Amino acid sequence: MEKIPFGQLQEELFHEKMENGLQVYILPKKGFNKSFATFTTKYGSVDNHFKPLTKEGFVKVPDGIAHFLEHKLFEKEDGDVFQQFSKQGASANAFTSFTRTAYLFSSTFDFEKNLTTLIDFVQEPYFSEKTVEKEKGIIGQEINMYDDNADWRLYFGCIENMYQNHPVKIDIAGTVESIAGINKDMLYECYETFYHPSNMLLFIVGPVDPDQTMELIRNNQNSKEYKELPAIERRFETEQAAVAKKSQILKMNVQTPKVMVGIKATDVHLSGPEMLKAELAANILLEVLFGKSSDLYEDLYSEGFIDQSFSYDFTQEQGFGFALIGGDSARPDELTENLKQILLKAKSGAGITEESVSRTIKKKIGTFLRALNSPEYIANQFTRYAFNDMDLFEVVPILEQITHNDVKQAAVGLIDEERITVCQVLPK
Amino acid sequence: MAIASDIVKARPGYNLHIVKTEKYKTNTLVFKMKAPLTTETVTYRSLLPYVLQSTTKTHQTSTELRSYLDDLYGASLYVDVAKKGEYQVISFTMEIANEKFLSDPTPLLSKGFELLMAVVFQPKTEGGAFAANTVLKEKRSLKQRIQSIYDDKMRFSTQRLVEEMCQGEPYALEPMGNEGDLDEITPELLYTYYQKALFEDEIDFYIIGDVNGAEVEELADTYISLKERQPKKITPVQKKVEKEKEVTEQQDLKQGKLNIGYRTNILYGDPDYYALQLFNGIFGGFSHSKLFINVREKASLAYYASSRIESHKGLLMVMSGIENKNYGQALEIIRQQMKEMKQGNFTEEELSQTKAVVKNQILETIDVARGLIEILYHNVISRNSVPLDEWLERTERTTKEEIVKVGEKIECDTIYFLTGTEVQE
Structure with a gap:
C-alpha cells in the first residue's frame, strides 16, 4: 500500500493495486460520520461496439444495455441488494454515464459489512429471463420520465446535433424499443467483458482505518478467481469535426423556451496532465466569458435574455468532448445569436482579459476546496480522472500554472463556426 | 459518531448560532429571516433576497459584487426562499474557503462576513427605494422562475396536490410567490417591506466551521445591529378530513x-413524531419500503414511487410516475400498502431496518454544513429544543405499537393525478 500525502490540503490518500488488477484508493476523513464508497467500471453507454471476451468478432449491443445491466445487478437469486444494504443501515445507489457505471453506498455504521456487500454484489451477477423482462416496465417508466423532462431533452438534443456517428448521441437509458431486445445472455456478455477487476476502481472516503480496510479488500479479492483479461477492444466509427446538425427545435409542453448552444471539441484523444490542463483551461474560458462576474453575463441578464437557470459546462472523455451553454430564455433567438457572437469574438481574444483569467483561477481554487467537503464529489471525480490517467489532486497545482495565454489558446482551439450548434425547446 | 450541536448566543433582535468543527475546508454562514406565509407578502418575500444579493452600497453593480466574490477565492453567495410549515423563510448563504488550506494566507472569514452583512443591511438605494433597474431585472427573472414550475412536471404536480389539498390554508401558497402580484411591486413598496421585515422577522444567524467563537461574536456585534422584537408565532392549520377528494388534470405528457x-396530524416536536418518521420510512421513504417494493419491484408500474413527510405542517405525501392507463392499479396498490401499515402488517425486521436507515440519514445530513443548519433550524420553527442525540435515541426506542397508533391518526385527504390521456375508470 502506498501513501500519498497532500500537505497544503491536509489530506492523505492510500493506494494499492490488487493482484487481479483492481485499483483501490482510500481517503480517510476524520470527524465525518459518513463513509462513502464507489465501485466503478470503465464501461458506459458509449461502449456499444466491442469484442466480447468469449467471442472472436465484434458485436453491437442494444442501446441502453449498460444502464439496464446496472439496474439488474441489484437483483440476486435471494432478493434485492437494496434490502441487504438497508438492513445494515446503508443507503445504496448506482448510476450509468457515457463512460462509467458506478455502484455506491454511504453508511454511518457497519462500514466493513457494507463494503463487503458492495464488492460482492457487483462481482456476483445473477440475471434471469424473468427478472430481465420485469425490469423493462420499470426502465420504460424511467425513459418516459426523462422524455417529459424539457431540460434533459434539450441536453440530449444538443448532443445529437453535434455527433454524426459517435454513440455519445444515444440516450444513456436507450429507448423503450431498444431495451425490448435485451436478454440475459447479452447482459452476461457485457458483464464478462467489462466487469473484470482490472477494468474497475474502488474508492473509499470516510472515517476509516486504511490498513484494516485495505486488508479486508485484499482478502476479499484473493478469495475470488479471475483469469487475466486481455485488453478490451472497443470500436468507434470515425467522426467528422463539424457538427452533424446546426440547429434543432423541439416543441414541448412548457411555458418558458429553453436554449442550449453546444461546441463540439476537437482535441479528444488527450489523456493525463495534458488532458487535465486542457479541461481546466476550457472551464476557465467559459467562466471568464459567461460567469456572473463577466460583463457579458450582466448584459445578457439586463437585457432579459437569461435568468438564474443560465449555466455552462465543458465535458471531455476519450473520443468526444463538448461545451454547453444555455438556460431558460424568454427571447431564445436573440440569446442564441448573442451566444454565438460572443464565442466567435472570443476566438480572437475578445472578453478574455488577463485580470479576468487570474480572478477566475482564484475562484476555481476556492471552488475546488469547497468541493473537497463532499465525499461524493471526491470519489466520483477521482474515479473519472483516474480512468483518463489524470490526478484529481493535481487540480490546484495545474490551476496555478495556467496563464492568460493558455486560456486564449483554449479559445482558439475550441471555438469554430462549423462546430457550433444550437438546440431550442419551444412551447407547443 | 460525531453529534454536532450549536452554541446559541442571544443578541438583540436575533440569535447567533456557532458550530465549531474542523471537518470542512470552508466556513459556512447562513442568515435566516422567518415570517408567516401570507397572501399579501409571499411575493414580496420571494423577490426581496434576489434584489438584495445583486448589489450593495459599495458594490454598485452585480459585476462588481461577483468579481469581489471571485477574488475571495470564489466565495459562494446565494439566496433561497423556502416554505417551512406555514412560515416563509429567506436564507442568505455564504461559503468561503478557510485560508489555512491555501498558499495565500489572506484572512477570508472577516471579509466574507462583512460582505454578507452588506448584502443584507447595506443595499444600493436611490431616493429611499431600491435601485429601479435592479428591481425590474429581478422581477423579470422571478416571473420566469415561477413560470418554469409548470415546465417541471414532478414539481408542478406536487405543487398542484398541495394547492388542492390545502385550499384556503397558508400552506397552499407557493413560496416563490404569484406572477400576478409582480406588477404592483414597485422599488418603493419593496423597500418599505424590506424595512418592515428587518424590524419584525425572526432572525437566526448560523456560522459553521473551524472558527474562533470570540472572533465570530465580535464580527457579529460589529456588523449586525437589530432591534428587539416579538416574532409572530403561528400554529399551522390542522384540518379534519371530511371527504376524500380526487382531482384529475390532463396535459400533453408521456408519463402520468x-x-x-x-394528513398526519403530527408535527415535529410532538411525542409521536419519531414514530411518524418510521411509519413513513416503512411505508415509502426508502428503497426497502412498501411502495418501492410493491409499486415498482413487484408490479413494474413505476420507476419512482415514494413518500415523504412535511414535518411542520403535518402532511405525508406520496409521489409516483406511472403509465396513464395504470392509474387504477397503482392507486389500488398504494391504498393497500397504507392499509397494511395501519393494520400493523409489517415485520420487526422492517422496523429495525427502517430505524437503521433513518438514523443513518440523520447522521449523514449533519456531515454537510447546510444539512446540519437545516436540522438545527427545525428547533427554531417548532420552538422545541430536541438535541440530536435525543432524536436518535427516541427513534431507537420506538415500538411497533406506537407506529400503529400513528397510523390511526393518518387520513387520506386528496388524490391528484396529472395524466397524459383521458382516464379510463
Missing part, C-alpha cells in the same frame, strides 16, 4: 404523475 396527500 399520481400524487396523494394525507
